[in-house]
Amino acid sequence: MSAETPAIEVRDLVKTYSGHTAVSKISFSVARGEILGFLGPNGAGKSTTMRILTGYLPATAGEVNVCGVPVAARGDEVKKLIGYMPENNPLPEDMRVAEYLHYRGRLKEISRRKLGPRIDEVLELCDLTRVRHRIIGKLSKGFRQRVGIADAILAEPPVIIMDEPTIGLDPHQILIVRDLIASLRGRMTVIISSHILPEIEMTCDRVLIINQGRVVAAGTPADLRREVFGQARYELVVAGELITALPKALSDVDATLQIAESGAPDAAGFCTLMLTSTRDEDLGEAVLRALATDMRFRVRSLSRIQPTLEDVFLAATRRGWEKVDTAAALPTKTQKSTP
Amino acid sequence: MKHFTTLLSHEIRMLLVSPSTYIAAVLFLTVMGFIFSGVLESYSASAQETSPAAVFFQLFWLPVFFMVPLLTMKCLAEERRLGTLETLLTSPVSTTEVVLGKYFAAYFLYLLLWASTGGFFYILHRFAGDARFLDSGPLVGGYLFIAVSGLLYVALGVFASSLSRNQAVAGILAFTLLFAIIIGVRFVSTVEVLNLESMHPLRAAIDYSLVFRHLEDFTRGVVDTRQILFYLSGTVLALIFSILGVEAKLLHS
Numbered sequence A: 001m002s003a004e005t006p007a008i009e010v011r012d013l014v015k016t017y018s019g020h021t022a023v024s025k026i027s028f029s030v031a032r033g034e035i036l037g038f039l040g041p042n043g044a045g046k047s048t049t050m051r052i053l054t055g056y057l058p059a060t061a062g063e064v065n066v067c068g069v070p071v072a073a074r075g076d077e078v079k080k081l082i083g084y085m086p087e088n089n090p091l092p093e094d095m096r097v098a099e100y101l102h103y104r105g106r107l108k109e110i111s112r113r114k115l116g117p118r119i120d121e122v123l124e125l126c127d128l129t130r131v132r133h134r135i136i137g138k139l140s141k142g143f144r145q146r147v148g149i150a151d152a153i154l155a156e157p158p159v160i161i162m163d164e165p166t167i168g169l170d171p172h173q174i175l176i177v178r179d180l181i182a183s184l185r186g187r188m189t190v191i192i193s194s195h196i197l198p199e200i201e202m203t204c205d206r207v208l209i210i211n212q213g214r215v216v217a218a219g220t221p222a223d224l225r226r227e228v229f230g231q232a233r234y235e236l237v238v239a240g241e242l243i244t245a246l247p248k249a250l251s252d253v254d255a256t257l258q259i260a261e262s263g264a265p266d267a268a269g270f271c272t273l274m275l276t277s278t279r280d281e282d283l284g285e286a287v288l289r290a291l292a293t294d295m296r297f298r299v300r301s302l303s304r305i306q307p308t309l310e311d312v313f314l315a316a317t318r319r320g321w322e323k324v325d326t327a328a329a330l331p332t333k334t335q336k337s338t339p
Numbered sequence B: 001m002k003h004f005t006t007l008l009s010h011e012i013r014m015l016l017v018s019p020s021t022y023i024a025a026v027l028f029l030t031v032m033g034f035i036f037s038g039v040l041e042s043y044s045a046s047a048q049e050t051s052p053a054a055v056f057f058q059l060f061w062l063p064v065f066f067m068v069p070l071l072t073m074k075c076l077a078e079e080r081r082l083g084t085l086e087t088l089l090t091s092p093v094s095t096t097e098v099v100l101g102k103y104f105a106a107y108f109l110y111l112l113l114w115a116s117t118g119g120f121f122y123i124l125h126r127f128a129g130d131a132r133f134l135d136s137g138p139l140v141g142g143y144l145f146i147a148v149s150g151l152l153y154v155a156l157g158v159f160a161s162s163l164s165r166n167q168a169v170a171g172i173l174a175f176t177l178l179f180a181i182i183i184g185v186r187f188v189s190t191v192e193v194l195n196l197e198s199m200h201p202l203r204a205a206i207d208y209s210l211v212f213r214h215l216e217d218f219t220r221g222v223v224d225t226r227q228i229l230f231y232l233s234g235t236v237l238a239l240i241f242s243i244l245g246v247e248a249k250l251l252h253s
Helices: A046-054 A075-081 A097-107 A112-125 A143-152 A173-183 A197-203 A221-229 A242-253 A284-292 A309-319 B004-017 B019-045 B053-059 B061-072 B077-080 B084-089 B096-114 B118-128 B136-163 B167-189 B197-208 B211-219 B225-251
Strands: A008-017 A022-031 A033-039 A059-065 A081-085 A161-164 A188-194 A208-209 A214-219 A231-239 A260-263 A269-279 A297-305
Touching: A008 A046, A022 A208, A022 A214, A033 A046, A033 A081, A033 A197, A033 B197, A046 A059, A046 A081, A046 A161, A046 A188, A075 A081, A081 A143, A097 A112, A097 A143, A097 B004, A112 A143, A143 A161, A143 A173, A143 A297, A161 A231, A173 B197, A188 A197, A197 A309, A208 A221, A208 A309, A214 A221, A214 A309, A214 B077, A221 B077, A231 A242, A231 A284, A242 A260, A242 A269, A242 A284, A242 A297, A260 B053, A284 A297, B004 B096, B019 B053, B019 B096, B053 B118, B053 B136, B061 B096, B061 B136, B061 B167, B077 B084, B077 B167, B084 B096, B096 B118, B096 B225, B136 B211, B136 B225, B167 B197, B167 B211, B211 B225
Parallel strands: A033 A188, A033 A208, A081 A161, A161 A188
Antiparallel strands: A008 A022, A008 A059, A208 A214, A231 A269, A231 A297, A260 A269
16 A cells, blocks of 8 residues: 555446446546545436445446555455445434444444544534534534534545535535535545535545546546636627727737627627637736727726536536546546547 | 444444333333233132243243334334445444344343343242242243244344335334244144145154244253254344345345
8 A cells, every 4th residue: 555556546337226327437546635526417326436435335347446455355444444424424313423423433443542532633623512412313414414524534544435515504514514625635535526516616626527427527627627618718898890890809919819709789889799719828918908909999898707617517417428538537637628 | 243342332222222122111011011910810710730930931922023023123224214324334344243233232132121020020939928939940941942032033023124124114024024933833833734644844844943842841941952953043044134135235225
């Protein structure tokens, strides 16, 4: 288990349930200390993949290694390397929080001597100290969720897998959970799945988009934007000699700058135009300077449109899996840009 | 097996805080109390040949039918329904440890409840002051039979619980299995066809597994290793099937 082996390595993973393929030839790997986000619509195979990673479900085909340990052959060792929080965070209803963590700690082979201080530490970290003697069944959803996270990080495993950790939480609680996950960065490898895209974008170093059991896109959020859209987009609100002079003026600024679409002029004669450019750097200043000094145009606003991860997600899941090479799912930052 | 004690103490603790345990205990002690006082009444009316303990244990099956399902129906079915089985099995414990922990916790409680009926005999001893009522032979034999046969009954309950995620279904299934092994076998043994010469091996097998005959032998002070082997092998088989039941359900979850 040298430091070079990736925390998680998945090759050609296949899982079929009685003829229905849930996961189809997924390959990816996660570096140590990285936070990976799993995105995908319902039934995409996120939970199944996570369960296979933990050794809870056996895979139909393929290979999964956690810290260099094969899950299929040495499942018992893998269970010691993973802290897992399942979907919907199941907890026993009639135990107290500290009691539950003590029980879990004993199961995870933490020595009695270390367990007490560690529970205190985890309770503090998850902001659960106030409710440590409350019965879990009577806690609110936010607290329960944090009890699940506390359980996952209790034994300080090198890999933490959480299935939808922020589902059903209010914005304040989401913030707490997000900070908690961010605080694990560098120390532990974290895989989280979520529907909430800004969530993933803020916490994760890398995103894996899965649809119908296949990886449809992988990379950092910025990479994904570039990969899926391939060009920078600007929104310009301008009045003046638009049809005759504007295209020329724009191509003077940058040859690749084009008007993609234009709206109808409003009462004051201003039109909203969509500009596209294949240039990556921001052309905003150059465009503004050129148009402001030109007496034929009156500019009201110019802004660069940042495609959100939501756009990426929708585009990627719509695009399907055909175009994506499985090689795109490697952890290196060099991404293939789709033509 | 290093997590076995952790799991066992956790399970016993959870059983002791669960209402169904107390319902089972109250029902059990009420029924047993009625049976016991009924036995005493018949003894006060006329002299009997056997000791009160022997008659008392003759009716052991009545509480077993509702107590064992109540104690065991929850153990695996509830874990699966809540999904806590997933957190349990993704921590470094094996299915075998989980099933054995739950089994021995339920068995411990089963013994505890039966042991509490010892109080009846104590009261009898205290107030009757007659040594004839307290023949220690049938008493010890009866309790030994309860302990040995309980191994199998609780194992069957755990097995029923491993098959369903619904407690009620698990409970009814456990009841059915217990009914089949205690009353069913006795019923089958009375079927005429078995008296035919060609049916002899079947007849022998049924005679071997007649629970009431085992009880009779035990209360007479005959501890037959074949009978103990019957319960032990049945227990091991039921537990292996429970473990397989849990794992098979994972494969098809």
